[in-house]
Amino acid sequence: MTQRASLPLSMRPTVDGPPPSTTLVELTWREKRIEYWIRFGLQTxxxxxxxxxxxxxxxxxxxxxxxxxxxxxxGTVLSRIDIVRAITSGEPFQTLPFVRPGGEILLRAEGWPKVARVLEHIDTIDALDINPGAVPVDHWRHVHHCFATGTEPRAYTIERHAAWLKRRSVAP
Structure with missing residues (x-):
């Protein structure tokens, strides 16, 4: 491993720019004014x-x-959460402000009560010691549809996650 690769992401030189096919997200943090952040996801x-x-x-x-x-x-003028799958080069995508080029939007919620419900769902998955970024895209679509219709989504469980990992290991 090179010395540069062992540095935390924030300390690495940025002269090279992002790797090809990277989905870029611009984040802003001005306390109590504009707060754009990543709740989960493995940054490269x-x-x-x-x-x-x-x-x-x-x-x-x-x-x-x-x-x-x-x-x-x-008061609050914007509350929104999007769960997005970063796309591969040449793949169709949906545009999203501050996300370049865009991505596949799996879940979208607007308004603080709905955003809070999504964050609670993510926290529940985190509490199981499961990385929310490792949850299958179908689950996030399911959560989106349930929240959009005012119904409660199925809980994501350790057993469900183990089944997903097993299915993924045998699928081509």
Whole structure:
């Protein structure tokens, strides 16, 4: 392993730019004004632009949750979460603000009550010691449809995850 590869992402030089086919997400953090962050997802690239902004990258087929929240002097003006699958080169995609080029949107929720429900669902998966980015895309679509129709999604369990891992290991 090279000395450069052993450094944390934030300390690596960014002269080379992101690897090819990387999905880039621009994050901003201005406390209590604009807070865009990644809730889960394995980052393969990071570039710090300034104190408040950075760009992170995700390899193709990586899942990530992108949370956007903004407020003005009168209160919250934006609350949104998207769970996205980073696309491979040449694959069709959906556009999403601050995500280049875009991705496959598996779940979308707007408004703080709905965003909070999604975050609670993610926390429940985390509490099982399961990486939410390792959950199958079908589960995130299921959660999206259930929340959109006002129904409760099936719980994601350790048994369900073990079955998914076994199915994935034998599928081509």
């Amino acid at each position: 690239y990071e570039q710090i632009l300034d104190r408040h902004r950075r760009i992170v990258g995700f390899a193709p087929n990586t899942l990530f949750a992108f949370v956007r929240w903004a407020a003005n002097d009168y």
